[in-house]
Amino acid sequence: MDISILIPISLFLAIFGIVYLYLSTRNKERLALIEKGADASIFGKNSNSFQKIILLNLALLLMGIGIGVFIALLLSIYTTFDKGAIYPAMIFLMAGVSLFVGYKMTENLDK
Structure with a gap:
């Protein structure tokens, strides 16, 4: 086997x-x-808003990763930065920024 x-x-x-x-x-x-x-009836209230928060944060995270790859590509083409270091740096930076934006947007959803 x-x-x-x-x-x-x-x-x-x-x-x-x-x-x-x-x-x-x-x-x-x-x-x-x-x-x-x-x-x-208490079981159905929070599941919808929780799903919205998860989807919002996931969408922003994926967009942030995409933007990070795009910025890293531009930086690697037009500058002399190390290509092995710029890709992870930009991906993590933009993913962090997008998660922070998602946190701020979920705070506004609660208000």
């Missing part, structure tokens, strides 16, 4: 296990809250 087939199988099993544990724990937690008398 080829060992290389075990890598995708184990990856699938790990992802399945994480999703299963998350969903089963969330279900048990919600059932316990309902048994104690909490209203069931």
